[in-house]
Amino acid sequence: MGLTKTEIYTKEQNKIAAMAKVIGHPARVAILQHLLKVKECICGDLVDVVGLSQPTISQHLREMKQIGLISGNIDGTKVCYCIDKITYEQIRDMFSKVFGQDLSETDCC
Numbered sequence: 709m710g711l712t713k714t715e716i717y718t719k720e721q722n723k724i725a726a727m728a729k730v731i732g733h734p735a736r737v738a739i740l741q742h743l744l745k746v747k748e749c750i751c752g753d754l755v756d757v758v759g760l761s762q763p764t765i766s767q768h769l770r771e772m773k774q775i776g777l778i779s780g781n782i783d784g785t786k787v788c789y790c791i792d793k794i795t796y797e798q799i800r801d802m803f804s805k806v807f808g809q810d811l812s813e814t815d816c817c
Contacts, residue, residue, distance in 0.1 A: 727799050749788035
C-alpha cells in the first residue's frame with residue numbers, strides 16, 4: 709500500500725478533504741438535501757427518496773455519521789437521523805473559506 713503523504717498537509721486541509729470525500733457521493737448529497745428540506749429526523753422514508761436499497765442507504769448513513777454530519781437516535785426498533793447542526797456549520801464554514809474567496813482580481817489564463 710502506498711504512502712498517501714497526508715501528514716504533509718495541515719490538519720484543516722486533511723479535515724476538508726475527509727468531509728469532501730464523505731459528501732462526494734450523489735446519494736449522500738441527496739440524503740443531506742432531504743434532511744435539510746424536511747428539517748426533522750428521518751427514520752424510514754430515505755429508501756423512497758433516494759431510490760437505493762436499505763442496506764446501501766445504511767452504509768451511506770454510516771459514513772455520514774462517522775464524520776459527525778448526522779446524528780442517529782433510536783426510536784423503538786428504528787434509528788432516526790437528523791443533521792448535526794454544529795458539524796454542519798463547521799463544514800459549511802470550512803468550505804466557505806476555500807470557495808468564498810473573491811476571484812474578481814484574478815487575471816489568469
